Amino acid sequence: MSMRVRTAVPAVAGAIAGVLAVAAIWSVIASFNTAARFPVIPAIFQATLDNFDAAPILAYTTFGTGGIWSNVLWTAQNVLLGVATGLIIGFATGLALARIPWFNRLGRLPVAILGTVPVLAILPFLTLWFGNSALATSGLVIFFTALTVASTVQSAAAAAEVRYADYAATLGVSQTRTTMSVILPALVPSTIGVVRAATAFGWGFQCIAEVLGGSQGAGRLIRSFSDATQTAGALGVLIVVGIVAVVVDALIGLAGRWIVRWNE
């Protein structure tokens, strides 16, 4: 039996070196520019701390309350809800496309057409239909996740069918049990991979939706700071979003690794 030994030291060291390199480049650029365009790093940290619990700028721009942390949490909640909703829709659609012939005949072309629609082009319609509710901003994440998961699950299910369906039939396993006990588990690794990718893109889509039409969230706060030329505050929000995104990705990665421990 072979055993792979993993160590986190090189990865962590690499990450720290990367962050320091970006900070160094930023400092050089900031030294040649105004604080409104490229604020220095201490100013960004100060703005983040000052606005962490309560950001006064919100009172002027949206009559809202809260600070960076509560708005980033709002965004995180909507990203995760959006990814979860998209995952359910996409997984069911992809599996049905692969396993139910009549659904495949009906659904293949519409799903293929939806796949060609640029995700951001959906945003005006979501705002039109759902106003500035959470659904309007999460809609992009749901749409993107559902489409990517559906397409991944469909092709993974087709591959699993080729690999396992005949074998399962010769063991006397029913069609339903083959779907539940053979095809579904075979889809897990690729689904976890695509969920991770969808979540990573989801932060971007959610923030864009909030910048353009949200009433709360990190994107809305970035817009408020930006409108008031408080660039340091806007960058502070981005940094906090980035940190939360990395933590969420690490947690999904850990959970995924445990779920598919048989694939290591």
Add this chain to the structure above:
Amino acid sequence: MTVQTDARQLSGATAHHAAIELTNVCKEFRLESGEVVNSVNSVTCRIEPGEFICVIGPSGHGKSTLLNMIAGFLPPTEGTITVGGSPVTKPGPDRGVVFQRDTLFLWKTVAQNIEFGLKSRGIPKDERKAVVAEMLKIIGLEKFANAWPKQLSGGMRRRVAIAAVFANKPEVLLMDEPFVGIDYLRLAQLHEVLLDLWQEAEKRAVFMVTHDIDEALTLADRIFVIKHGTLALDMKVDLPRPRLTDDITGPEANRLRRRLLEEFSR
């Protein structure tokens, strides 16, 4: 058939079904160009329960097509196939198949893979556990019962795949080049495991497609040579069992080997 069976029963005779019986089996494939290719041409043969058949022949001459029809993956264009007296219409647990590709469920442990067919068919837990324990002992992987397939070597995975099919107690075992790419030493171990499992289940017929004449001489009771979709040779192998190196390299084995090679070059 019902009338014949009833008549036999009335006369006190015992109905004896072949493990596998093929009668004038043909398979045609239509190519995209519209051309029709006869992959299998009027094959008729009878395989008795407990017989070990090896099927050899050039690539693309219909060996795997024949196996896939017996398995129920492909319907014959003409003719009939019966297993244990019942016509083959679709895949079923009476015909276990060991594929060339790896079909072990990666998310199930070795024991769970062996148990899966039995569990799916509602066999009680105690019975399942006993079968799994017996299979693990025969294939020599008792210590790996809880290992994942990815933690095993290629040869070990082949052993588990064969045990998983044998555990399901099929009437016949179909094997489509199951040992391709396995090195010589592991191949000998796998042959040993396969023969142990086969001898444990006395009435189980094996139909194995291979390219290896030595493998066929080591394992088979009869060797079929399939050429151009027809059964070109049905040769009995009367070597003693267990077949040791001396038996496989002795004068009788060489005579059989020569006959096979002559049939190949004809």
